[in-house]
Amino acid sequence: MSLRRKAVPTRPVMKDLLLFSLPLLAVILLQSIATWTDTLMIGGFMTPQNVGLYNVAVPLTHLLPVFLGAPAFLYLPLMSQLYARGQNEEIRRAYTVVTKWIFATSLPVLLVFALFPEATLNIVFGSHYVAAAPALRILSLGFFTHNLLGLNGVTLVAAGETRFLGWSALAALILNIVLNVVLIPPLGIKGAAIATASSLALRNVLISVKLYSSMRVHPFTRNYLKPAIASAAVVAVIYVLARDWATGAQLWLLPLLFLLFLSVYGLTVLLTRSFDREDLMMLLAIEQKTGVNLTKVKRVLSRFV
Numbered sequence: 178m179s180l181r182r183k184a185v186p187t188r189p190v191m192k193d194l195l196l197f198s199l200p201l202l203a204v205i206l207l208q209s210i211a212t213w214t215d216t217l218m219i220g221g222f223m224t225p226q227n228v229g230l231y232n233v234a235v236p237l238t239h240l241l242p243v244f245l246g247a248p249a250f251l252y253l254p255l256m257s258q259l260y261a262r263g264q265n266e267e268i269r270r271a272y273t274v275v276t277k278w279i280f281a282t283s284l285p286v287l288l289v290f291a292l293f294p295e296a297t298l299n300i301v302f303g304s305h306y307v308a309a310a311p312a313l314r315i316l317s318l319g320f321f322t323h324n325l326l327g328l329n330g331v332t333l334v335a336a337g338e339t340r341f342l343g344w345s346a347l348a349a350l351i352l353n354i355v356l357n358v359v360l361i362p363p364l365g366i367k368g369a370a371i372a373t374a375s376s377l378a379l380r381n382v383l384i385s386v387k388l389y390s391s392m393r394v395h396p397f398t399r400n401y402l403k404p405a406i407a408s409a410a411v412v413a414v415i416y417v418l419a420r421d422w423a424t425g426a427q428l429w430l431l432p433l434l435f436l437l438f439l440s441v442y443g444l445t446v447l448l449t450r451s452f453d454r455e456d457l458m459m460l461l462a463i464e465q466k467t468g469v470n471l472t473k474v475k476r477v478l479s480r481f482v
Contacts, residue, residue: 200343201334207346211353211376215369218357223365231366233298233306234313237290241320244283248275249331251462256335268332269394274455276327276396280405281446283324285438289431290317292416300431312370319374322381327396329384341387349380400451408445412438 220228252275259268290297294310330342353376360368389395415437446452457479464471
């Protein structure tokens, strides 16, 4: 009678596993500390009322990273396979197209938060919380650096560069604490928002620089930048026309502005012919995963490639 022996990881395998996973655990812990740093330091320097105002703005800005969550589940296994095969060009293409889609879908949310923060807070929480509008505007710009640069951290995970992610998270936390100490006393919750936005921007820039230096991967192609620049003028006109009456508007204003900004960006993508063949491949992948027939959409978009 033979007994099956359980597979036990060897020491080198366990060492590699720990070296890979411990920095990711550190990233989670450091991000958790950073999340509470602003609240604790505002409470230390200011009043509970200011803490309440700040904590109204923060949850809204957490809507922006949501747009990165769904693609990440499919993106990480794909990147791991491509990296194992040494297909850097395919990694660059996939990273570029996924980042462009993340940017396109989340940009309208940023525009609503950054251009109409008073209206957003008034509609969602009431007029008593409109004082948090500057913090909402600044925080939304900081969190949007995730969307602007895409799944840069996930790409580094696929490449095994988890230690760098840990160091970048530590650098961001240190900057956040230092700026909170310096900026909260004179600027209040606006200073805390600047500290968080700056630390988020620093971390994303560090990760993207590392990604480019090691793999020559970045998202900034002509077709990524053209529609964003072209739509800026139209968005400016919408802001000038709507800013005077937006504060007292009803709940329907937020989805209306979202759809309006999304339509403007979508039209500029078509008019500037900013679609790539990889975008059509992305639609094909969505079609296969969801079972939704996108033939007509692909046929129309193929004319603008």
